[in-house]
Amino acid sequence: xxxxxxxxxxxxxxxxxxxxxxxxxxxxxxxxxxxxxxxxxxxxxxxxxxxxxxxxxxxxxxxxxxxxxxxxxxxxxxxxxxxxxxxxxxxxxxxxxxxxxxxxxxxxxxxxxxxxxxxxxxxxxxxxxxxxxxxxxxxxxxxxxxxxxxxxxxxxxxxxxxxxxxxxxxxxxxxxxxxxxxxxxxxxxxxxxxxxxxxxxxxxxxxxxxxxxxxxxxxxxxxxxxxxxxxxxxxxxxxxxxxxxxxxxxxxxxxxxxxxxxxxxxxxxxxxxxxxxxxxxxxxxxxxxxxxxxxxxxxxxxxxxxxxxxxxxxxxxxxxxxxxxxxxxxxxxxxxxxxxxxxxxxxxxxxxxxxxxxxxxxxxxxxxxxxxxxxxxxxxxxxxxxxxxxxxxxxxxx
Amino acid sequence: xxxxxxxxxxxxxxxxxxxxxxxxxxxxxxxxxxxxxxxxxxxxxxxxxxxxxxxxxxxxxxxxxxxxxxxxxxxxxxxxxxxxxxxxxxxxxxxxxxxxxxxxxxxxxxxxxxxxxxxxxxxxxxxxxxxxxxxxxxxxxxxxxxxxxxxxxxxxxxxxxxxxxxxxxxxxxxxxxxxxxxxxxxxxxxxxxxxxxxxxxxxxxxxxxxxxxxxxxxxxxxxxxxxxxxxxxxxxxxxxxxxxxxxxxxxxxxxxxxxxxxxxxxx
Numbered sequence: 001x002x003x004x005x006x007x008x009x010x011x012x013x014x015x016x017x018x019x020x021x022x023x024x025x026x027x028x029x030x031x032x033x034x035x036x037x038x039x040x041x042x043x044x045x046x047x048x049x050x051x052x053x054x055x056x057x058x059x060x061x062x063x064x065x066x067x068x069x070x071x072x073x074x075x076x077x078x079x080x081x082x083x084x085x086x087x088x089x090x091x092x093x094x095x096x097x098x099x100x101x102x103x104x105x106x107x108x109x110x111x112x113x114x115x116x117x118x119x120x121x122x123x124x125x126x127x128x129x130x131x132x133x134x135x136x137x138x139x140x141x142x143x144x145x146x147x148x149x150x151x152x153x154x155x156x157x158x159x160x161x162x163x164x165x166x167x168x169x170x171x172x173x174x175x176x177x178x179x180x181x182x183x184x185x186x187x188x189x190x191x192x193x194x195x196x197x198x199x200x201x202x203x204x205x206x207x208x209x210x211x212x213x214x215x216x217x218x219x220x221x222x223x224x225x226x227x228x229x230x231x232x233x234x235x236x237x238x239x240x241x242x243x244x245x246x247x248x249x250x251x252x253x254x255x256x257x258x259x260x261x262x263x264x265x266x267x268x269x270x271x272x273x274x275x276x277x278x279x280x281x282x283x284x285x286x287x288x289x290x291x292x293x294x295x296x297x298x299x300x301x302x303x304x305x306x307x308x309x310x311x312x313x314x315x316x317x318x319x320x321x322x323x324x325x326x327x328x329x330x331x332x333x334x335x336x337x338x339x340x341x342x343x344x345x346x347x348x349x350x351x352x353x354x355x356x357x358x359x360x361x362x363x364x365x366x367x368x369x370x371x372x373x374x375x376x377x378x379x380x381x382x383x384x385x386x387x388x389x390x391x392x393x394x395x396x397x398x
Numbered sequence: 399x400x401x402x403x404x405x406x407x408x409x410x411x412x413x414x415x416x417x418x419x420x421x422x423x424x425x426x427x428x429x430x431x432x433x434x435x436x437x438x439x440x441x442x443x444x445x446x447x448x449x450x451x452x453x454x455x456x457x458x459x460x461x462x463x464x465x466x467x468x469x470x471x472x473x474x475x476x477x478x479x480x481x482x483x484x485x486x487x488x489x490x491x492x493x494x495x496x497x498x499x500x501x502x503x504x505x506x507x508x509x510x511x512x513x514x515x516x517x518x519x520x521x522x523x524x525x526x527x528x529x530x531x532x533x534x535x536x537x538x539x540x541x542x543x544x545x546x547x548x549x550x551x552x553x554x555x556x557x558x559x560x561x562x563x564x565x566x567x568x569x570x571x572x573x574x575x576x577x578x579x580x581x582x583x584x585x586x587x588x589x590x591x592x593x594x595x596x597x598x599x600x601x602x603x604x605x606x607x608x609x610x611x612x613x614x615x616x617x618x619x620x621x622x623x624x625x626x627x628x629x630x631x632x633x634x635x636x637x638x639x640x641x642x643x644x645x646x647x648x649x650x651x652x653x654x655x656x657x658x659x660x661x662x663x664x665x
Contacts, residue, residue, distance in 0.1 A: 076561050102564040109565040115558035119580040128576075129566030178566055 028052060031086045031182045031214035035072050037079035037238075044068055044079065044238035050182075050214035052087075057229035057246075058218045059261055065238040066218045070184045073216065074109050075102035086214070087181045108175030108211075110185040114167045116159045122146060122170045123155040129178035145173040149203055165196040172207055183208070183215035189224060204228060222246065222262050234258050250319065256396050259317035264394075267316040267362050271395065278390060281316050285361040289316060289338040291393035315396045322392040323366035325356060325376060326385045336387035340364075344382040347373060354378075358386055424641050431634040439635040447613045448621035449639060455529060455617060456597040459536035463544045463593050468586065471548035472574055476560070486549070493542045500539055501606025508534065509607075531608035532615050536597040544593035551585020552578060591651045595644060 029052030037044040044065045050056045058066045071077035073084055075091065078099060084092040086107075091100045116125050126142035127133075133141055143155045149169035154162065162170065168188065175183065188204055189197050205228055208215055219225045225232045226246035233243040234257065242254045246262075253259035259266055269283040279291045328341065342364060346357035354373040358364040364386055368376075376384065428436075440446065474486060492500060507513045508525050518525060525531035555578060563573040579586065601619045608615040610624065618636055626633040 074561075074565050076564070101569075102561070103567045103569055105565075106567075107565055109562065111558045111562055113556075113558065115556065115562035117559060117563070117577055117581070119577070128563070128568070131567055174566065 029087050029181075029214070030054075031073065031084075031216070033069065033073055033082070033084050035069065035079040035082035037068070037072075037082065039065075039068065042068070042238050046235065046238065046240045048216070048233060048240070050216060051230075052214060053212040054231065055183075055208045055215040055217055055229040057225035057232045058216055058235060059220065059222070059225055059232055060235040060241075061257065064235045066235060067186055069235075070109070070186055070216060070218060073105075073182065073184055074107045075100060075105050089181075106178060106181040108178060108180030108183045108213075110171055110175050110183070110188045112186045112188075113191055114171035116162075116167055116170055116174070118159045120159070121155070122151070122157050122159070122162065122166075125159065125170055126173045126177050129174060131178070142173070142177065145177055146170065149173055163196075164192050165200055168192060168196075168200050169203060172203065176207065176211065180211070180213060182213055183211055185215065185217045187218050187220065190220070201227060222250075226250075234261060251394075253317055253394060253396060256315040256317070259315065259394070259396060262319075264317040264319050265323070265364050267318075267360070267364070269314060269316060271311050271314040273311055279314075279395060281314060281395070283316070283340075283360070283362060287340045287360055287362075289340070289393060290390040291316065291395050292391045293393060293395040312397070317394045317396060318388055318392055320355065320365040320367040323364065323386050323388045325358075325366050325368060325372070325378070326387055327376060328383045328385055330385060334387070335389055337390045338393060339385050339387045342384060342386045344378050344380055344384060346380060347378050358384075360386065427634055427637045427641055431631055431638065435631050436635040436638050439629070439632040440639070442632060444612050444616070444621060445632060445636055448616050448618045448636065451529065451532070451613070451616065452598060452618040452640075453643075455532045455536055456594055458533045459540060459597050460590060460594050462533070462537050463541045464586075464590060467541055467545045467589075468548055468579070469574075471545050472552055472578060474545075475549050475552035489545050490542050492539055493546075497539060497600065497602025498606050501535060501603040504535060504538060504603065504607040526607065527609045527611055527615060529608075529614055532604050532617060535603040535607045536600050539600050539603050540593040540597040543596050544589040547589025547592060548582070548586050551582035551589070554585070555581055587651055587654070591647060594647065598640065598644060 027049070031050045032048070034047045035044050042063065042065050046065075046069070048056065048058075048069070058069060060066050068077060072079050072082060072092070073086075075084075078092070079094070081094050082092055083090070083094070086105070090096075090098050091105045092098060116122075117128065120128065123139055123142040123146060126145055127138040130138055130141060139155075143152055146152045146155050146169070149172060151166055151169050154166055154170075157166075159167070159170075168191070172188075185204070189200055192200050201224065208217075208228060217225070217229055219228075230245070231243060232246050232249055234241050234249070234255075236255075236257055242249060242258050244252075249258055250262040250264070253262055253264065256266055267281075267283050267289070269281040269289075271279050271281045274280050274290070277292075279293065281289050281291060283289065324336065340360045342358040342360045344356060345359050345363070346355075348355050348357075349370065350367075352370070354368050354370055356366045356368060356373065356378055358366060366386060368378075378384070431439075470489075474482060474489075495503070505512060505526070508518055508531075509515055510519065510526065512518075523530065525534055559577055559581060560573055563577045564570070568576065599619055600617070601623065604610075604615065604617060605620060605623075610616045610620040612621070616624070618640055622633045622636045622640075625636070
C-alpha cells in the first residue's frame with residue numbers, strides 16, 4: 001500500500017481530525033485554531049489544537065506559514081476564514097463576524113528579535129503589560145519576575161545595554177507579566193549564540209512548565225522541539241503534514257521533510273518488493289538496502305500496514321545513531337542486513353559523540369562514541385562499512 | 399592609483415566649494431555691518447516688533463503643525479488604504495508650489511471673497527491683514543516638512559514594537575503615545591526643526607495673504623525686505639539675528655538628540 005491515492009495525504013488526515021476538535025465541545029483551557037487564508041504564494045489551510053498546559057512545536061521550512069499561524073492566534077493577522085478559541089473565549093470567528101483586537105486577547109507573544117521597547121528600561125518593559133496592578137506595585141512585581149529569570153540586577157538597565165541572553169529573559173518576563181492564557185513563541189532561541197542557547201532553553205522549559213497555558217513554539221531545531229514541546233506539528237506550504245510526539249516523528253516520518261527535520265539520513269532510490277515481504281531499494285549511485293517499512297505507511301517495523309512491500313521512487317531514512325561503522329572486510333555476522341561500503345568524508349566531535357560523514361556514494365551520517373571512532377582509526381579517506389538493520393530503515397514516497 | 403588620488407582630491411574640492419559658497423554669505427552679514435552698528439539699528443522701532451512677531455507666529459504654527467501632523471503622519475505610515483499615495487502627494491504639494499502661489503491660494507480659499515470666506519467671517523475670525531493670517535500662511539508652507547519627516551520616522555519603526563505593544567494589552571492610542579512617538583522622537587524633532595526653519599524664513603505666502611503691516615503681520619523677513627533698499631544696515635541687523643537664532647536652534651536640536659537627528663532621522 002505504497003501508492004496513496006492523490007489528495008489523500010497524511011496532512012489532510014491530520015487536518016480533518018483537527019477540525020473535528022473544533023466541532024466538539026471545547027477542551028477546557030485549550031487553544032484551538034482553524035485558518036483558511038491565501039497570502040501571496042502561501043495557501044494556509046490548517047487546524048490545530050493545543051491542550052490546556054501543552055506545548056505544541058510548530059516546525060516547517062521557511063515560508064511554510066508558521067509565523068502567520070502565530071500572528072493569527074494573536075490577532076496581528078486575520079485569515080479570510082478562521083476561528084480561534086482560547087480557554088472557551090472566542091477570539092476569532094469569521095463566520096460570526098467576531099474578531100477581538102490583539103490587545104484584548106490575553107497572549108504572551110515572544111517575538112523573534114524580542115521587540116523590547118528601546119525607550120523603556122528592563123523593568124518598565126516587563127511592567128508595560130500589567131493591567132489591574134496598582135502603579136506603586138508594578139516595579140516590585142516586575143523586578144520579582146526578572147529575578148525569577150536571574151536578572152533582577154538589570155531591572156533599571158536600558159534595552160540597548162542588554163546582552164542577547166538578557167533580552168530574551170526580559171522578553172520572557174514581559175510575556176508572563178500579563179498572565180497570558182496562551183503563549184506564542186516565535187523562534188525564541190534563534191537570536192542567541194550557541195553558548196547562551198543552552199541556558200536560555202532551560203529557562204524557556206521552566207516557563208513553559210510553570211505557565212500551565214497552551215503554548216505554540218515555532219522552531220527550526222528538532223532537538224529544541226523534542227526538549228521543549230509535548231507534541232510537534234510539521235507544516236509545509238500552509239498545511240499540517242504530520243503531528244505527533246518528537247519520538248513518533250523520529251520513528252515514523254511520513255515525508256522526507258519530516259525525516260530531514262528529525263535529523264535522519266535520507267537516501268534516494270528505487271524500491272522493489274521482495275518475496276519475503278521486505279522492500280529492497282536500489283540506491284541512486286549504487287548500493288542496495290532492505291527495509292521492513294512500507295513507504296508512506298510510516299511504521300518502521302511494518303506492523304499494522306505490513307505485507308505488500310513497495311515499488312517506485314522512495315526516500316530511505318535512517319537515524320545517524322542507528323548506523324554502526326565496521327572495518328572494511330568485516331564478516332558482518334550481526335543482524336544488520338544493510339551493509340554499504342563507504343568512504344569517510346569527515347569526522348567531527350559533537351558533544352560527547354562523534355559525527356562521521358560518509359559517502360555511499362550518497363552522503364550518510366553515523367554517530368559513534370569517541371572511543372569507537374578512535375578504535376576504528378576513522379579519518380577522511382578511510383574505507384569502512386556502514387551497517388544498520390532493515391527494521392531501522394524507514395521508507396517515504398518521493 | 400593616481401586616478402584614485404585625483405578622485406579623492408575632487409571630492410575634497412567639491413566639499414570645499416560647497417562649504418565656502420554656503421557659509422560665506424552668512425558670515426558676510428556679520429562682517430559687513432559691524433557689531434556696534436547692528437546692535438544700534440536693532441533699537442529702531444519696528445525691528446524688535448518684527449522679531450517678536452516672527453517668533454510668536456512660528457511657535458503657534460509649529461504647535462498646530464505638530465498637533466495635527468503627528469497623528470496624520472502615523473495614519474499614513476501604518477495603514478494602507480485606497481488613495482494613500484494621493485494623500486501623500488497632496489501633503490507634499492506645498493513643497494513645490496511657489497510661496498506667492500500659496501498666498502494666492504490661501505486668499506482664494508480663506509480671503510473675504512474666497513471659498514470659505516463667508517464661513518470664516520461668520521465665526522468673527524479675521525485672517526487677512528491679521529496675525530492669525532500669518533500663522534495660517536506659515537502653517538500651510540511649513541507643515542509638509544514636518545509631516546514628511548514624521549512619516550519617514552514612523553515608517554522606520556520596527557513593526558514588531560507596535561505589535562508587541564498591542565499583544566501586551568495596549569490599545570492603538572496607547573501604543574501611539576507610549577511606543578511609537580517616543581521611539582520616533584529623533585525623527586519628529588528633526589521634522590519640527592525643519593518646519594520651524596521654513597516658517598521662520600517664510601516670505602511670499604505671508605506677504606500675499608496677510609500683508610506686511612508693521613507690528614501686525616510684518617514678520618522679520620518682511621521687515622528685512624522693507625528695509626533693504628533704504629536702510630541696508632537695518633536689514634543686515636535683522637538678518638544677523640535670524641541667522642543667529644536659526645543656528646542656535648539647529649545646534650540645540652543636534653545636541654539634544656545626540657548629533658544624529660538631521661543627519662539620519664532613522665538612527
